[in-house]
Amino acid sequence: MLTPQLDKQLPDGVADLFFNDAARKRAAERALADTFTRWGYAEIIPPMFEYYESLGAKAGPQLREEMYRFFDRDGRTLALRADFTIPIARIVGTKLFDRAMPLRFYAIGSVFRFKEPQAGVRREFTQAGIELIGANTADADAEAIALAMTALRALGLDDFRFTLGNAAYLQATLRDLALNAADDAALRDAIRRKNTAALAQLLAALNLDSTRHTALARLPTLWGNAEVLDRAICIDDDARAAIERLRAVVAQLAQFGLADCVTLDLAENRGMDYYTGILFEGFAQGLGFAVASGGRYDNLIAHFGHAIPAVGFAIGVERVMMLQRTRASVAPEVIAQTHSARIEDARARGRIVEVDVLNRAEDALRAYARVRGAREIWWRDGAIENV
């Protein structure tokens, strides 16, 4: 079952997939891999677990807290991977930093995060994502967003909207304020939630110069189309650059015919702690949480050895599958009574042929073929019967 049900055989948050659900998952993963490949992305496969010190160092407190940790027999702490971005950053920073840039990688597979028990919350879930490494340009940002949208379409999802912000704008606007952690968190939270009353109260207590005060107070209103970029108050060149980057990304997305799928939201500041530039989330009609999320992280790879800018995203495969109406057929086309050369030919041409291994009587084999949804029975004597 895609959404974990009460299953006392299994820990909370993990699931057994079989029949249609497993076939749909494989079909989705293939469609995603094919899409990423056509855009020039090559697969990268990090280990399922590695040293916690590698995965945890730049993960931010929440993600770090959610990691599954255990001990190697030599006493070092290991952790199951909780996303792909951090291990890929490690690989690039330690092994691939001297390659021709940009590097384009995709990864598809399980990641693991401990979440409090709650209906439908998964602790093992499937991410499919890309990282575009070595290009800090609006073109790179736009490619990441356009590819996320194209990937959702490849999964049959057409009705989606992306929110797009830039972490650099808020970072610039808050710089040198020397807020304590609690105030910083409260301020970001009020901005993100567009809670203007709480924000006004917090700003009043901070004794800011009037430009900065207005810039921050206006933030909850800065969402919508590109017009919001004209209303953003820029307290310095970094803030201005962040706004101009968004303008360039939207212009580039218009080239893809995708600008209409984007809502700018300068108040957006959720997501991974390592984001330094644009950040985006994709929402689909009928689902209350994001099916895709990503952003630019220009300082993460440096932690592992070499400073290289990057942008990427991840799609939540199970989340998208909740919206798919497709069935991935797993019925055999043919039930054969016995092995024959004809079966080998048919399989070589891609047909699905099941051979009886229970020496069933004719009627029993007919009944089984109906249950399995097969279209033909091939009898021992060469006769073909439609089911």
Added chain:
Amino acid sequence: MLTPQLDKQLPDGVADLFFNDAARKRAAERALADTFTRWGYAEIIPPMFEYYESLGAKAGPQLREEMYRFFDRDGRTLALRADFTIPIARIVGTKLFDRAMPLRFYAIGSVFRFKEPQAGVRREFTQAGIELIGANTADADAEAIALAMTALRALGLDDFRFTLGNAAYLQATLRDLALNAADDAALRDAIRRKNTAALAQLLAALNLDSTRHTALARLPTLWGNAEVLDRAICIDDDARAAIERLRAVVAQLAQFGLADCVTLDLAENRGMDYYTGILFEGFAQGLGFAVASGGRYDNLIAHFGHAIPAVGFAIGVERVMMLQRTRASVAPEVIAQTHSARIEDARARGRIVEVDVLNRAEDALRAYARVRGAREIWWRDGAIENV
């Protein structure tokens, strides 16, 4: 790297895969999934971890010892899956026992076993296997073996040999002897290693009736073609049934044209503790360890609730990849200077097109296209240049 190298960034036995190695792994997994599908097998995806009490109960002491264990936050012990057979047995025994039989499942993915550090030993490795559930027949046994061979061929491996034994024969021959665990292990070990001197010494100390003594003493010589089945001494009906089962399996494999790839070996008794019938291993030219192994386990699913016979195998994907000479190309076909509708068309037709996101000058883009192995450059003005 497929064979883990010294990599102080990573724990022993896990590896980063990228470029050609990752592409080859994905190609191998697709070829295996396609082959299994054509034989009527449907994918099943067990969780990456579940309760240790489920995975460990029937695993046998060695496999249990090799499991990676950790604690859930509610204090229960979890373990990473160490094979697919045990979780699939749990799923069938608890959820699918009332379905039309046989059930045919395949699974492909990572499994985890702690192994002592040693060059090339993996602790995370990829198994691709099938389980044929609900049929205790020679046809089912033969299908499992034939599919293992066909799967190896789908990966480009033609030069392989399978050993085939039957755990039931030795079990019958040793029944009611009431050996202590050490004697039992020493006897099985001497038989498996075909160490006739050690075996003679052990048998002399056991004070057996002469039929049983001869049956066991002869075991190390009972390997080769079907003629060995005539030389096996059967102390009871169970032993006789085990021999006749092997005869029927070999006859069935002859129908597939595959009997010549099999060496019978009645002394074979390695493998999983849960095997109750035929057991087999596939060896490839140039590799000192098995690339495939499997067997019949008629009592495992019963542990989880319902007694259902089954046979299955697993292929070690990384082991097979060590023998493959193929390269899976990951080069883009086209480097495009800028985004265009033509690119969308090309990608929709399956071509790999990379768009420059670094606004490179013409010469720099030409140099990059050469490094990446691209065949064409598509310039902004519509011109196409061969690289």
